[in-house]
Amino acid sequence: MLFPTIEFALFFMAVLPLTWALNRRNELKKLMLVGVSYAFYSCWSVAFLPLLVLSSVGNYGFGRLIAACEGPRRRGMAVGCAVALNLAPLCYFKYYDFAAAQLQSLADLAGWPVALGSTGLAVPVAISFLTFHGISYVVDVHRRTIPASRSLLDLMLYVSFFPHLVAGPIVRAAEFLGQLARPSDPGRIDLSGSALLILGGLFKKVVVASHLSVLYVDPVFTNPGAYGSVDLILAAYAYAIVIYCDFSAYTDIAIGVANLLGYRFPQNFDQPYIALSLQEFWRRWHITLSSWLRDYLYVPLGGSRGGRLLTLRNLVLTMVLGGLWHGAGLQFLVWGALHGVGLAAERGLREATDPRGRLRGFLRSEAGEALRWILVFHFVCLAWIFFRAPDCASALDYLAAISRGLGGPAPLAATPLVLALMAAGAATQLAPPALAAAARSLYGGAGLPAKVALGTALAWLVAMLSPSGVAPFIYFQF
Template identity: 40%
Template sequence: MIDVDIHKLLNLLVYNPEKPILLNSAFFLYFFTAFLLLYLAVGRSKEGRVAVFTIFSLYFFYMACGLYVGLVIISAIVDFNLSRWIYYSENQRKRKLLLILSIVLNLGLLFYFKYTDFFIGIVNDVTNGDIPFLKLLLPIGISFYTFENLSYTVDVYRREFKPVDNFMDYLFFLSFFPKLMMGPIVRAHDFIPQISKPYELNSEDIGKGIYLIMAGLFKKMVISDYINENFVQYIFDDPSKHTGLECLLGVYGYALIIYCDFSGYSDIAIGIARWTGFKIPPNFDSPYQSSNITEFWRRWHISLSSWLRDYLYIPLGGNRKGKVRQYINLSLTMLIGGFWHGASWNFIFWGAMHGAALAVDKVRLDWLKARGGGSTGWVGTIMKVGGVIITFHFVCFCWVFFKASTFHDAWSLLHQVAFDFQPEVWLELYNGYTTVFWVMLLGFILHFLPKRVETFTELALARVPLVGNVAIMVVFFYVLNQIMSLETMMPIYLQF
């Protein structure tokens, strides 16, 4: 009997491809409790904190994708050494060659796992060839830590940041488990200086952390998972079987799903980081409140948007080489941003649509600036509300291609909305999906709440004694367990 129990326990502690560890999985609660107890025990020692955090981070990654954890370690070894050679070399040609080597190695690794089959498919289509697909398993988080490696070596090359002397500090930064799988994309110059600071946890950190973790779990496990499992997935599986009204509501639902799913994970990551003494910038800022597409990309996936701006758009020339070149740079940046999301023509089209919209919006903003600015007063308010509605629907239109498996499915859904709307089925639809639509309404209401509501809640939690906060978390997890979906839903951005 004891041997059987030990065997079961060992099975739980070994990577299972059918049940990878996730921030919203039951195993993570035990993992995080053990981590936090050990982390607090060594809290006074910088070396102890780094060691505990790094070991748990690598184990977390192992439980998420098995032996691919080795890629994180190899990436850390390569870029730790290359960055130091770049920084301490006085030969500019050598420095540039080392930077190019870092870029080639990082992007080469990403392209091999993520895009090899995509380009094999293109070659086969063009040449009528029959090159077999490699069918590589995409390592979880590779897109995120690749971009972190690249920003680190580029910043070192620009002499904007001195490379770390301790390899464990860099491995700790790269493997930091709260953001390892799904971001945010953290810059080394924001994170690494915090490693040496004394670990101090105040009431503000506790309140902020609790709010972010609870909000993130609620968005992911209650709103996103429920709507996806009970409505949206049915629509996108075969849009042609549904009326245009169902398809439109399915698109609205997906807009909420992808926001709650991804921002929920980001909130959890930022909240956990806050509890462990690290401040990570927010990754989302109520993006559907945006009144134009430029504002939307300042609020959506902020860490990716800013990364593309600093390491792609500006090096391409930004707005320094004339208006036409600026519009081309915007379009090209978003096209590459779409390709970053996945090896699919759908993602490329999605990125191209956003790039074109950003270029058009830049023309509009320049025209308004030349006229002395936009409208004010009640006219300005109406224009802003109209801008929010138009921007939201453009983003939703693009989400159709982001979500749909093929172009055919995307156009099929749009065809249903345009030519087979059938508004008369609304009552039957409501009766069939009453709870889903109320959850959707709740999600949008929470999204459009003023920022001060979030600030008030954080401050209120900060004033609650530690015992009270523990009680709040226990009650929250109990309620969450009662209402969450029975099956753990894989995060959407895990595939990127």
């Protein structure tokens, strides 16, 4: 059940009034939300529904066990078992076939008669986000950041809550469980802001990302040899816009839907393509994943506590594993490694001595900031080529086609419509925050009839501009 569909609209129109009708009966409301979240997940796969139950029950039990353990050694053993059991389904469903294929290749080269086979199973929808939520919960209990939940129902809702279940944002237990303790406050509902987030998300996904993918990005990446270098470069820029519009659209809709139900989610995007460094990019892109990788991977690896070389190693390793999380493929490892090496190089440059401060002064000037933006943006777009390609060989073929095409002109395949969609997509994240605040203020200050009329008109406009079918969100595959 995709967000930008009539089916989800009808589903949400039933859930919203029921949620508020049960608001004063908080336990019953939470039970209902667990039930509808399970129904939402069942639309994808009933067969994998037990994963939600096992994750909830298992992490609830481990949370209670960790809290009861005395001494750091016992708590460490308990949390280690909890993390391992959270990772087991992810490793089996998502990475076994990939690992088996690599080992099989090595065995064949060595002449060993080994047949590792494959699972032949589809990867369960939401398994990565399910794993992240489970691990963050048990680790936070271990760190005494939060107390172990005394309510299995609360943990079941935390794990399965349908707005964030499939593709995030990654919501920490510390951010969510406290909201379940009492009925939601209707006065905290930002109706206007939520409506604009949902409508804006629908525009980014349905109008910009879907059309731009079908009309331009998919054909160029499928057969790069048939296009000139200008189209190949433009398609890389277009994919940067597509993945931003697609993923930020999902989280915008998720945040808006959750708020209308009485719950707050953290921000997940903050104009990432205006970043002047890779470190800043990752503080603006998929913020909840970046902070998760920092707190639950980079810090446990040692963070910046072990000296310069170990810090750089930890940066690279964190990003390589972050790349692998996105997909079981060498292209994702390369994508993560590029960002890891880039972040390590940035850190090394920042720590390099500059006795007279001339370089630092230049980098802080307008010309220096423009140069930094150009370098960072193009580095990100270059890395996106590996992220989008089906494999490493295809990504290298794409880059080779760009270099071959530089030798001569070729007919431009990008139409005015494609360029207009790219401009619209860029505007959705380059527009100043003050403009969005003004729109929220203007919409919020209108009367109820005006709000309904304008919201309906915008929804109708998005529907009229939408393609005949809406593709799943890109991050569903992760």
